[in-house]
Amino acid sequence: MSISCVIVEDLPVAAEYLRNCCEKSGDIEVLGHFTNVNDAVTFLNDHRVDLIFLDVEMPGDDGFKLLDRIVYSPKVILTTSKTEYAYNAFEYHVTDFLKKPFTYQRFQEAIGKLALQEDTRKKESTDDHIYIKTDGKLVRLNNEEILYIESMGDYVKFVLADKKYVSHNTIKNLEEKINPAVFLKIHRSYIVNMKKVQNIRDNTVVINGLELPISKANRAEVLKRLNVI
Numbered sequence: 001m002s003i004s005c006v007i008v009e010d011l012p013v014a015a016e017y018l019r020n021c022c023e024k025s026g027d028i029e030v031l032g033h034f035t036n037v038n039d040a041v042t043f044l045n046d047h048r049v050d051l052i053f054l055d056v057e058m059p060g061d062d063g064f065k066l067l068d069r070i071v072y073s074p075k076v077i078l079t080t081s082k083t084e085y086a087y088n089a090f091e092y093h094v095t096d097f098l099k100k101p102f103t104y105q106r107f108q109e110a111i112g113k114l115a116l117q118e119d120t121r122k123k124e125s126t127d128d129h130i131y132i133k134t135d136g137k138l139v140r141l142n143n144e145e146i147l148y149i150e151s152m153g154d155y156v157k158f159v160l161a162d163k164k165y166v167s168h169n170t171i172k173n174l175e176e177k178i179n180p181a182v183f184l185k186i187h188r189s190y191i192v193n194m195k196k197v198q199n200i201r202d203n204t205v206v207i208n209g210l211e212l213p214i215s216k217a218n219r220a221e222v223l224k225r226l227n228v229i
Contacts, residue, residue: 002027002029003027003028003029003050003051003111003114004028004029004031004048004049004050004051005022005028005029005030005031005049005050005051005052005053006030006031006032006033006034006040006043006044006049006051006052006053007019007030007032007033007034007053008033008034008035008037008040008052008053008054008055008058008063008066009033009034009035009053009054009055009058009079010035010036010055010058010059011055014055014079014100015033015035018053018079018107019033021104021107024104025107025108025111027111028051028111031047031049035058035059036058036059036060036061037058037060037061037062037063037065037066037069038060038061040052040066041066041069041070044066044070044074044217045069045070045071045215045216045217046216046217047217048072048074048217048218048220048221049074050074050075050114051074051075051076051077051095051114052066052074052075052076052077053077053079054066054067054076054077054078054079054094055078055079055080056078056080056082056085056088057080057082063078063080064088064092067092067172070188070217071187071188071215071217071218072185072188072215072217072218073172073175073176073185075094075095075114076092076094076095077094077095077096077097077098077110078094078096078097078098079098079100079102080097080098080099080100081099081100082099083099085097092172093172093173093176095110095113095114096109096110096113098110127143127179128142128143128144128179129141129142129143130143130146130177130178130179132158132165132167132169133167133168134165134166134167139165141158141160141165143179143182143183143193144193144195145160145161146158146159146160146183146193147159147160147161147192147193147196147207147208148190148191148192148193148196148207148212149171149174149178149183149190149191149192150189150190151170151171151188151189151190152166154168154170155167155168155169156169156170156171156174161208171185171188171189171190171191174191175191178191182194182195184218184221184222184225185218186205186212186213186214186215186218186222187212187213187214187215187218188215189213190212190213192205192207192212193207194225194226196208197226200214200222200223200226203216203219205222
């Protein structure tokens with residue numbers, strides 16, 4: 001398993017320790033180190049990575065603000081000295097929570113969870129439907145019916161050819177649950193059924209005659225999935 005990552009940490013000693021752990025593992029490539037959220041967001045919205053090692057308390061915005069501002073959903077391992085952020089970690093679906101100071105063995109355990117999550121995702125990639133809660137009931141939507149999914153703040157809209165459903169959820173949460181062989185997040189506000197894409201125009205995909213934006217960070221993956229050469 002080869003993993004690309006960035007380290008977002010304002011303490012030089014802590015960042016260097018994480019870098020050494022990554023190098024020692026032999027499986028993790030560090031693409032960058034950032035000491036504040038703004039610089040990290042700029043990089044991450046132009047470059048896709050598999051994993052972020054994320055400190056919470058830094059100058060300026062805290063680490064959770066970074067997760068709100070990036071346009072895709074890499075795996076996240078929090079690194080912080082305070083356990084009070086454990087609930088937030090759960091809310092943001094982070095892979096693991098490393099309390100400083102942590103040992104290399106504890107670091108390896110966190111990386112092991114990434115592999116388990118990936119195995120689980122692959123097993124679920126054969127799912128041909130999703131259940132959503134809307135209007136107080138559970139509704140089954142077959143993958144082939146869904147054209148795209150649009151973020152509406154704390155809600156998402158599932159758009160079908162002849163109807164729409166609104167459910168209390170988030171794009172980031174859905175990205176972990178839908179079939180990755182069928183769907184792809186193309187923008188912070190859109191997940192599309194790649195089988196429904198009719199064509200690409202500049203930085204948009206066209207589905208059922210509608211143009212949906214592709215973010216800069218997601219464009220390469222969109223072209224790859226569409227076998228554009």
